[in-house]
Amino acid sequence: MTASNANQARARVAVIGSINMDMVAHAHRLPAAGETLAGEDFVMAPGGKGANQAVAAARLGASVDFIARIGTRQYGHDLLASLKAEGIACAGVQTDASALPGIAVIMVGREGGGENAIVYVPGSNAQLSASDVQGSAAALKNAAVVVAQTEVPLAAIQQGFELARAGGAVTVLNAAPALPLSDAMLGVVDWLVVNETEALQLSGLQDKSLDGLRAAAQVLQLRGVKQVLVTLGAEGVLLCCSGQAAQQLPAFVVEAVDTVGAGDTFVGGLVTGLAEGRAAVDAVRLGQAAASIAVARCGVQSAMPLRAELPSEFAAQMAAA
Secondary structure, three states: OOHHHHHHHOOEEEEEOOOEEEEEEEEOOOOOOOOOOOOOEEEEEEEOHHHHHHHHHHHOOOEEEEEEEEEOOOOHHHHHHHHHHOOOEEEEEEEEOOOOOEEEEEEEEOHHHHOEEEEEEOHHHHHOOHHHHHOOHHHHHHOOEEEEEOOOOHHHHHHHHHHHHHOOOEEEEEOOOOOOOOHHHHOOOOEEEEEHHHHHHHHOOOOOOHHHHHHHHHHHHHOOOOEEEEEOHHHOEEEEEOOOOOEEEOOOOOOOOOOOOHHHHHHHHHHHHHHOOOOHHHHHHHHHHHHHHHOOOOOOHHHOOOHHHOOHHHHHHHHHO
């Protein structure tokens, strides 16, 4: 197989999403309300749920198109260069010289397995429009999977998913942060990925037990979503597919040092697996394997693994291509 043919054979993923500059302070623990706490180190690095998921998918072997709006008044050109360095196609990224990009201020505590607290300022991410997304119709229709997160406007996501559906793509919505979602929006979502809190907020339920989360997933499926994935942290994920009994898939056992970006790494692996045509459980396990490596490292995008770093059953896919 020639290099050109090998590239064409790669799973195609399109990401509609946010891109931020992350400002990360590490300390031995998270501060209490009103407390000033001395930190241990500070880094600035590319982030944003959209960019993170794009990088995760690209490192796992997917061919990735990124669709976004980025302010270049400060940091924006560096953020764009970081995506291109990962081999991500950025023709769908609209630039705005008058705007700032998104900014995330993140605190990470060494105690408690790298728990974190985040304040997010959307910046130019909030200006992504349906017409911006319409300009990337070809990439959306050619993708096997299109994934978005709710750090960008819902109108842009819905436009993208409608175009993706027209081309036969699978749509994946990581509804983080949890925002009110219309039935029309949920009706174009094949996979909804949420954590426990988001599942309850979107469903209107309050029971945090496993049975309660199954009920929350059923509520969302009745509103039009085909598959619901509820991430449970160290307890794994709850996979709820239409017409099948919900099943809990355990997490890989690792010693976590930094959980920032773990969810995005998981989603990047999930969509790569789905784009490769894997069964639901196998795509989920690919995401879990990638996330298990990322949480054992410090950093966000820098911690995301390459395909060859995964266990052999996942690494073999790219070798076969």
